[in-house]
Amino acid sequence: MTPIHFNTHIGKLEHLMGTHYLEIPAEVVQVLGGKFNVRLLVTVNNALTYQGGIVALGQGRGYITLTKQRLKELGLKEGSPATVTLTKDESQYGTPVPEELTELFRQDDEGKARFDQLKPGMQRYIIQHVAAVKSSQLRIDRSITLIENLKRLKVGQETFREILGLEERKL
Known part of the structure; x- marks a missing residue:
């Protein structure tokens, strides 16, 4: 998979205990095959990379959660713009194994x-x-x-x- 670059913003899902997320536009979801079961390496503002997966948001869009700790590290908050790069996560389980x-x-x-x-x-x-x-x-x-x-x-x-x-x- 060729890396996918796009600009988005930080959203907040109040119904999920105020979870913050990166919105994934519908056209990016389509580039990923239109599916939400793909594991990815997510790089935000060329400063932080972590493993994640896309969850359906509606209207073809998706989201990837962003923890409070990661928000703090990035100096971002709800509504902040963000530059995102997505690449396929080739690790065996999609998360580091202790x-x-x-x-x-x-x-x-x-x-x-x-x-x-x-x-x-x-x-x-x-x-x-x-x-x-x-x-x-x-x-x-x-x-x-x-x-x-x-x-x-x-x-x-x-x-x-x-x-x-x-x-x-x-x-």
Whole structure:
């Protein structure tokens, strides 16, 4: 994929807890194949690059979320203009894998095989949940807990709650 460059602005989705985002114009979505299931490297103002994916916004447009920390690093706020470059994310999972989880996979063939059976979004969920804590020991503990829970679940019927070790919600 050839890098795609465009100008946009910072928006805010009040119904999603005030999430900030980069609006992706419909013509850019079309260049990406008109689909929203593509993982990308997102570069903002030639200053910050991160991994992300496009979510449908309506009328053919999409958006990529922008955390408060990234906004602060860039010195941007709601309404600010931004220059964006999108390139295809060629990484295996579309997000960095913590070394503690990688090490667990080296030691637990069954756990790694089970993880490989998950859909990419579920894999990213596990990776990001492990990476979300600063302590290496907590990353080890989370890795073990999630993979042990996963190994007990039926293939194709896993839920985030069950992988976390929580009961399914009753309707």
